[in-house]
Amino acid sequence: MAPERFHVTIDGRDLELSNLDKVMYPAAGFTKGEVIDYYTRVAPALLPHLAGRAVTRIRYPNGVEGAHFFEKNKPGGTPEWVRLETLPVPGSTKSRETIDFVVVDDLPTLVWLANLAALELHTPQWRVGADPDLLVVDLDPGAPAGLRECSAVAVLMRDRLAEDGVAAYPKTSGKKGMQLCCPISGTQDAETVSAYAKRVAEELAAMVPASITAKMAKAIRPGKVFIDWSQNAAAKTTVTPYSLRAQEFPTVSTPLTWDEVEAIGTGSAEPHHYRADEVLDRIEKHGDLLADLMTPGPVLPARH
Incomplete structure (x- = not known):
């Protein structure tokens, strides 16, 4: 059966949300819809800590008991309105190697990542183009x-x-x-x-x-x-x-x-x-x- 999809508009950006009933945390019965709801509600406090920083995501497409993967590069299907910054691969000795990092400066981008089951968000101690603050x-x-x-x-x-x-x-x-x-x-x-x-x-x-x-x-x-x-x-x-x-x-x-x-x-x-x-x-x-x-x-x- 095809996953149920919902079209929403957040701050003028169009998003498609899917599989909202999928359980992400089986021990708590905590669903993807609840993940998205949490990130939406916590956004006023969270977004200032994400702003201007290249974010690494840890994605759990089938919940915390399933396989997961780290993601630094932009994923396929990234909306054109998502802010991207092309930066060197962290720790790479080859200066020509770069990654298109996602920068989460707004609520639509945060919700988009939550819908991709990016449960964990990790950021560096610096903002793009600056020394550590x-x-x-x-x-x-x-x-x-x-x-x-x-x-x-x-x-x-x-x-x-x-x-x-x-x-x-x-x-x-x-x-x-x-x-x-x-x-x-x-x-x-x-x-x-x-x-x-x-x-x-x-x-x-x-x-x-x-x-x-x-x-x-x-x-x-x-x-x-x-x-x-x-x-x-x-x-x-x-x-x-x-x-x-x-x-x-x-x-x-x-x-x-x-x-x-x-x-x-x-x-x-x-x-x-x-x-x-x-x-x-x-x-x-x-x-x-x-x-x-x-x-x-x-x-x-x-x-x-």
Whole structure:
């Protein structure tokens, strides 16, 4: 039977939506229609974090229990109104290799990607044609460490960054760990930003070697939180705030308050991975807790 298709017009753009009843998250009975509804409703908070950034999508055509694939290049059938930017292949040594990246600057493009079952959206720390305006610290726990241990490390990292005048804003990854997002000047290249992040990560690992590591080797990570400074390399992307994650349930990379992080880290609150409906409620209550990321931050200090 042919899939049921619906023609809609969003902000003057014509789209065709299909298979809205297809279940994307079987454990929750969460359908593609609900994915599209979530991304439509979260768009006012999400779109500023996507704007101007080349987006990598992770698509799950048959839901989170089916096969998936990463997609950087524009897909076949891309509407002519979707913004594309032709950029070098990330990490490629062949300067002639390029990709037509999608840039999500508006609601129609976001809905179009949601209809393609692009459940996860990942973006770099730079906007097209510019140096990084974000420093991202990825806190990745090695079991049995989890979100509680990440929260304790996040507070240490926040305080260390503050010594250099760098403000950090926390969010869950939507999976097992969390990230700190820090607005920076946008005047230093990715190598400079990455070197600074590595330096600070190694400082903290030296301070608390029993629970923090700045080394990528998986053999030394059980029970520790890995501070992944390498997320600041030009070729890397990080899950975008408010993106869904392809977990058993429709969890979301969710901005947190520092009061929440401190409570989790000290054990006075339980770690929690927020789902789509909870995140929409949080936005209604708090607004976008990461709105300050849109304001340029400081120049990072040189080695001292």
